[in-house]
Amino acid sequence: MEFRDQAIAARAAAVELATLRRSQKDAALNAMADSLAAAESELLEANAVDVARAREAGTEESIVDRLSLNPDRIRGMVQGLRDLAALPDPVGDVVRGWKLGNGVSVTQVRVPFGVVGIIYEARPNVTADAAGICLKSGNAALLRGSSSALQTNRVTVEALRRGLKDAGVTEDAVHLIEGDRDATTELMRARGLVDVLIPRGGAGLIQAVVDGSTVPVIETGTGNCHIYVDADADVDQALAILLNAKTQRPSVCNAAETLLVHSAAAPDFLPRALSALRQAGVTVHGDSATAGYGEGVVPARPDEYDAEYLTLDLAAKVVGSMDEALQHIREHTTGHSETIVTRSRSAADRFVAEVDAAAVLVNASSRFVDGGEFGFGAEIGISTQKLHARGPMGLQEMTSSKYVVEGDGQVRS
Incomplete structure (x- = not known):
């Protein structure tokens, strides 16, 4: 026909x-x-x-x-x-x-x-x-x-x-x-x-x-989804969320593509995160600060912070403040799903209020941004x-x- x-x-x-x-x-x-x-x-x-x-x-x-x-x-x-x-x-x-x-x-x-x-x-x-x-x-x-x-x-x-x-x-x-x-x-x-x-x-x-x-x-839209690990993050929780969001199914639009880590959280979080990501087969493309916390970090080109890899690749950057994290997201987001991991209610509230995206997550994996997970049945x-x-x-x-x-x-x- x-x-x-x-x-x-x-x-x-x-x-x-x-x-x-x-x-x-x-x-x-x-x-x-x-x-x-x-x-x-x-x-x-x-x-x-x-x-x-x-x-x-x-x-x-x-x-x-x-x-x-x-x-x-x-x-x-x-x-x-x-x-x-x-x-x-x-x-x-x-x-x-x-x-x-x-x-x-x-x-x-x-x-x-x-x-x-x-x-x-x-x-x-x-x-x-x-x-x-x-x-x-x-x-x-x-x-x-x-x-x-x-x-x-x-x-x-x-x-x-x-x-x-x-x-x-x-x-x-x-x-x-x-x-x-x-x-x-x-x-x-x-x-x-x-x-x-x-x-x-x-x-x-x-x-x-x-x-x-x-x-x-x-x-x-495409999904350059960020995870921001705040200064007040629970490190174990942040690691579990990161691994799920990046590795559970990397080829979909709600998978994490960029990791931002507050400099105050980096010493405790990044050595464990980089080791776990490496064991999971993830290649991290990071700045020099990220590379200082573990082996195998590939220098990130500027354009990679705009990337939707859809593979076992992840862009990473250490930021000096929440202001810097929010500014980075504003400059590079595709407006899909953005995540903060923090124990601070005020930090979470600020992130939710200032991030312009279809979904904003607090202490949860971006993989939940899905019609079936939301209880919609399937999604279009x-x-x-x-x-x-x-x-x-x-x-x-x-x-x-x-x-x-x-x-x-x-x-x-």
Whole structure:
């Protein structure tokens, strides 16, 4: 099916989806989960083809990791759909309401966007997550995954559409957009057919969509996430948070990329941290002060403090004050997730107040900045912009609103 035909079919499906009861949507989500689980072997076979092709092309291992599926990751995709079914339906929620002096009532209610386009890179789990979130929030989804995950995405979407059919819901709620770059351009220029576009991937993809789209864009961002170890930090706590944030899954956007250590904490913290990071296979790119506390520190180039490595690499710097730490974050942040480790309430409060990011963490790993961890079920992405949605985007963030005005014949004088 050509893109325009898919978009027209999705637009018709969006009318049906907007009026589905919660019970119908939940039944469809569970049927999609059942169908995806049943397709596990087929999914793994298709994914093996994609992964082998990526490795043959010399793709970076961090990207191969994001592309790869295994039984646990497939179970996570299936559970994400079931978790969405268990969440409240946002459509029809009353945001606010009031009555005018003349007796006219005004109510603001949540409504679906309509047709949502999602452009994303090498993350097959996004295919299931995005389809499920769009369905539960009453939207039709046009999914444009990268060519590197084509075989996996085909099998995933086929399974999801079988589940929709089994539940008696239109299969046109989910479409996979294939084809060359022209198909991406068509999606970005389909104003009037597509209501909102969400890019999810690296900085280059996001910027290309923002610059080239005539469809309104919700911008997701890259993650140069900082950990600031304050003068009053608990060293054991700081070490545990650092290792989790950097090494638990380094290829994702909420992994730590830059470590800032107050000079008062450095003598106790950095020798242990550098040793632990080295044992975990992390290469630290640091300033001369950092290098003085341990072996194997690679001199950091200035541009590395802007890096989103997505690998077992970490930029590090010793700072002389909290002021210096805050200034460094202001100059280098991508606005994703920023962390302070401290036992000082006043330091924590100041950090929260002054750091401009979608998520600010106090004594917790940045790996928690995730829709599933927040209790949203799956997520569509993490928005780093300030309009409409900011942070992990779950069901509520995938709706707009409209005003319903009810009267009894009143006219304006």
